[in-house]
Amino acid sequence: MRHYKHLCIGIFLLFSCGIMNAQEKENGNWPDRKNLPIEPYQKLGKIAPTIKDSDPIEWPKEISAPQGAPNVLLIMIDDVGYGASSTFGGPVPTPVFDNLSKTGLTYNRFHTTAVCSSSRAALITGRNHHTAATGIIMEFSTPYPGYNSLVPRSVASIGKILTDNGYGTSWFGKNHNVPDWQTTPAGPFNLWPTGLGFEHFYGFLGADAHQFRPALMENTKPVDPYIVDGKVDKDYILDKDLANHTIKWIETQKAVSPNKPFFVYYTPGTAHAPHQAPKEWIAKYKGKFDYGFEKQRQMTFEKQKELGIIPKDAKLAPTPAEYQKWDALSPNMKKIVAREMEVYGAQLSYSDYQIGRVIQSIKDMGELDNTLIIYIMGDNGASAEDPTGHGLTSEIGIMVNGEVDTEEFMLKNLDEFGGPWMAEHYSQSWAHAMNTPYQWDKKIASHLGGSRTGMVISWPAKIKQTGQIRSQFTHITDIVPTILEAANLPIPETVDGFKQEPMAGTSLEYTFDNAKAPEKHTTQYFEIIGNRAIYKDGWIASTTPKILPWEGNHPASKDPMNDYKWELYNLNTDFSQTDNIAAKNPEKLKELQKVFVTEASKYEVFPLDDRYIERLNPENRPNFNKGRTEFVYHNGVSRITEGMAPNMKNTSYSLTASIEVKAGDEGMIMTQGGYFGGTALMLLKGKPTFTYAFSHYPNHKWTIQSPTALSAGKHTIVMNFDYSxxxxxxxxxxxxxxxxxxxxxxxxxxxxxxxxxxDETLDVGEDFGTPVTRDYEVPFTFQGKIGEVKVNLKS
Known part of the structure; x- marks a missing residue:
């Protein structure tokens, strides 16, 4: 009896507290949107030992988005410069972007960080990229706080914030924000999109993806949508697939929860290399760029003035002398380089078309009026990562591994450009033309050619001064605050118990109804690979680039803090950053240099590091394989990324495979990489075969093959790779x-x-992506049984 009495008192006290808490919440303390996640609220009645003596009790009330909160479609295109799209005076028709600029607002002074991972980290967190531990792309990360690629829990993503506030959230396309050593299907997954708070992810991890053979993930599971019934779907293309999945996801959301707003982060890999597009779209551009880079730059500049995108008194920044000149190319090379731009134009316009399909689906559902669309045309300036001046047929082969394209090969394969067997990137000078009217390109954070891209915001229910240009200084960190203000949501103070770093950006709603509103984002630093700048109140101080955009292998600076010269520009009177007035204003330059040091110290920019390709080695980062010399794999293991695979480059090693076959069986035993660089141990027409591809050139593929096929039964195959x-x-x-x-x-x-x-990986028992050689076609599933495959690394 005594225990029963104590139990009743305990129940009474418990539910009395519950009632009091409920009453407090009813009085305005629920939901507390500044502290996430938010527990459901339940209004309690009387609870007695039996149902008949208890009052009815309401179901717990789960969090929902604020009344009237808009749907959000956040679009980020890849490697597209300020002067590429027709909206910003460029040569590539982007009618969807054009239309949104007419029904919304065009921002002509929008800035990124100048490189992809960093811009994307800032975009989804509202913090500066170093605060998000992403001062450089993931594969080049270093242990320092601003560069280690491990986004802190104190830096919650917009996906997490909106999910916890009652939105349905998703991410489609590129994710270059997972640490290099965490990108395999083994995880960990806490820094994948679903770990960052997004409810759904469909896309790829890493810098780029093959449009016809992408390595995709659905949440954390590998998927290969281009393979249907064991064969490659010849009509598959990634940009269309992403749009299809996005439309289906939105339709499902609204069918089940019509009053629940959605958030879609849509970020195709277009137009990062490889430049690939449907043949019929490439055909539309035939002959459109035969006049060359310099004329295109001048044409774009004039069009930008005509559209009012740039002021009438703006100047065209000079092209640095190091860039390729059109007249220096041979007649045949001009044909090749023009074709590269045709492919680029086709890919960009095709992606814009697919985005239009997504927007049309939202309109068809009656949701467009209350959908905030933020369309960012470029996560950085156009990419001039072409060391040749005439473009590349494989970025990984030429830019990274040092191969050299030949005019003969490029001309012979001109019709293949844009298709699955080329992974080309256009000329450095096309990139510079796409960055008109500015100088420099992607990676050069010190100058507007690297950091300034086009942006349009549309929200029919809210934005009434449509078709206008906004010229306030805006930055990629402003996007999350804009979304939160639009949704009437506060910036959270804690998330999952972690105190949050302050947002670095400022909401742009203040610009919606006032073209002349004083800008609120008045100070902003820039830094990528040692190139840096500081913007303050219309002035920008910039370091002079020491390393060209296409130079991957270069000697690091002994003292990157002091080895760089500085330039000074007054952007209030010099829109395109053309007149360096540092010599005339030494005190102003010193003032801004001090501001940079203050901002850099505050946001964990130090230590400065201008190394590039030499940071790429996986041994520079955490690696579960360090110290291992033996690796054992079984059939079906796939998508082991290069950073987590055995490092079989520049060393001797052996592969030992235990298999069982019937006579005539064939298929892949183990492969790494693909057509543009890779290895494959397989049975080809029953014969043990090892193929090595240095690149996609036919004379760079070497095959060592047994003269006879295997007999039926169990066998052990050993491939010894003896490095010189x-x-x-x-x-x-x-x-x-x-x-x-x-x-x-x-x-x-x-x-x-x-x-x-x-993007291609280590796979056992099948091959995904592109084949190492065209002697077989993926998935080339092994027809027998694989016991295990051992990799033994040797010194």
Missing amino acids: GGGAGKAAKVSLMVDGKEVAKGDIPKTVPKRFSS
Whole structure:
């Protein structure tokens, strides 16, 4: 009885507290949107030991978005410069972007961080990229707080904030924000989109994706939508697939919860290399760019003035002398370079078309009026990552591994440009033309060619002064605060118990109804790979670039803090950053340099580091494989990214496969990389075969094959890769053994020194993406049984 009495008192006190808390919440303390997540609120009645003596009780009230909160469609295109789209005076028709500028507002002084991972981290968090530990792309991360690529829990994403506030949230397309060593299907997944608070993800991890053979993930599961019934769908293309999935997701959301607003982060890999597009879209541009870079730059400049995108008194910034000149190209090379731009134009306009399909679906559902659309045309300036001046047929092969394209090969394969067997990137000078009217390009954070891109915001229910231009200084960190103000949501103080870092950006709603509103984002630093600038009240101080945009391998500066010269511009009177007035205003320059140091100290920019490709080695980052010399894989293991695979470059190693086959069985045993650089151990028409691809050039593919097919039964195949040593990318000798007997041997004259691929992976029992050689087609599933495959690394 005594225990029962104490139990009743305990229940009474418990529910009395519950009632009091409920009453407090009813009095205005629920929901507390500044502290996330938000527990459901339940109004309690009387609770007695039996139902008959208890009062009815309401179901817990779960959090919902504020009344009238808009849907949000946040669009980010990749590697598109300020002067590429027709909306901003460029040569590529982007009618969807054009239309949104007419029904919304065009921002002609919008800024990114100048490189993709960093811009994307700032975009989804509202903090500066170093605060989000993303001072450089993920594959080049270093242990310092601003650069380690481990986004802190004190920096919650817009996906997390909106999910916890009752939105349905999703992410479609590129995710270049997962640490390099965490990108395999083994996780960890806390920094993948679903770990960052997004409810759904469909896209790819890393810098880029093959449009016809992408390595996609649905949430955390690998998917290969271009493979249908075991065969490659010849009509598949990524941009269309992303739009299809986005439309389906939105339709499902609204069918089930019509009053629940959605948030879609839509970020296709277009127009990052590889430049690829449907043939019929490429055909639309035939002959459109035969006049060359310099004329295009002048044409765009004039069009920008005509549209009012730039002021009438703006100047065209000079092209740095190091860039390729059109008249210096041979007649055949002009054909090749013009074709590259045709492909780029086709890819960008095709992606814009697919975005239009997404917007049309929202309109068809009657949701467009209350949908905030933020369309950012470029996560940085156009990419001039072409060391040749005439473009590349493989960015990984030429830019990273040092191969050289030949005019003969490029001309012979001109019709293949834009298709699955080329992964080209256009000329450095096309990139510069796409950044009109500014100087420099992607990676050059010190100058507007690297950081300034186009943006349009549309929200029919809210924005009434449509078709106008807004010229306040705006930055990518302003986007999250804008979304939160639009949704009538506060910036959270804590998320999952972690006190949040302050937002660095400012909501742009103040510009919606007032073209002349004084800008609120008055100070902003820029820094990527040692290139840096500081903006304050219309002035910008910028370092003079020491390293060209296409230089990956270069000597690091001994003292990047002091080795760089500085320039000074008054952007109030010099829109396009053309008149360096540092010599005339030394005191102003010193003042801004001090501001940079203050901002850099505040936001964890230090230590400055202008190294680039040399940071790429996976050994520079945490790696579960450090110290391992033996790796064991079983059939079905796939999507092991290069950073987490055994490092089989510049070393000797062996592969040992235990298999069981029937006579004539074939298929992939183990592969890494693909057509543009990779290796494959397989049975080809039953014959043990090892193929090595240094690049996509036919004379860069070497095959060592047994003269006879395997008999039925169990076998052990060993491939010995004997590296010659003496540096990176040297030759190797290969021997194939079957059941202890050598059956074939051969030489590999040169090997991949730095990276097989940026998107293709290590797979066992199947091959995904592109094949290493066109002697077989993916998925080339192994028809027998694989017991295990061992990789043994040797010194």
